[in-house]
Amino acid sequence: MKPGKIHFLTLFGIGALLGSSVMAQPFASSVHRQPADVTGIVAKTETDPPDDAVMFAAPSLINLHFPSAVRLVKLTLHNEQRDWVDISFRYSPSLQDNYEWDLPQLAPAIYYTADWAILAENDRLVRGSFSFSFGPDAQRPSVIKAEEEAFLQQRYGDPTIRYVAPPRTEIIINQDPPQYDPPFTIDLEETSVNTNNN
Template sequence: MKTLIKFLTVISLAFSSTVFAHAGIKLESSLPANNAMLMEAPQELSLTFNKGVRLVKVSLKNKQGKKVKFGFKPSKQASQNYTWKLPKLSPENYVVDWVILGSDGHKMHGKFGFMVH
């Protein structure tokens, strides 16, 4: 019984440290904003995090899943702000997927969408 309790304690500590490693990092804002309905196509894509992170992947896809190329390259240095010029976007729904590495090396991901009328 003592062995089982020790095992469960170790597992719960390991799991909780993983959860807490991600607790402080979040996407503070994006341009376009999540769920934005734009009358004109945005000229830039911008991501702002509350802490410095390394951006590993960012993709912009239309409703059919076709990727829009905009020159993303993974970052070698941590930063809070990332911005790219966008090509002319057609009226459509778009989804931005992102993957970051926190200072502790853990990957986190998220996504948001917007519409161009």
């Protein structure tokens, strides 16, 4: 074989190997993957109520204590059915290491989850969450979540399938749709009669 042809085949073989290793990678969008917390803030953050806590009564406030001053950009609260609780969170650009938020009277639920997000150093977005439950028959949220996950695993058989519960709907039978009056009415018959007379 000629040296040029051997060189070409060698380069072609290397290119094929590199191309096949790139093509063999599974497609995963970064939108669906949450990056690991490289800052360590999530592990060092203290919450009240603590994560996976079981309490006798509903808490009256949420407290987040971060290891350093951060900007809290998100704080939401929902139950296991993803029914949101209005806690009137508003973003404030001030840096703080301790955030305390008053809660409304919480309805009985299996558990509640608080999701939060902060802007840390270099405006890095860091997300975290914690769950708690309360009441006489309350169980740890982690136990309930593990049972739900085992049920879904048994039902669908694939741990990569993510079940998203459909929103609850209200089925209304034997009811006419609502009637709305338009904000104005154009009477086209008068206009056409006037133009025909001229």
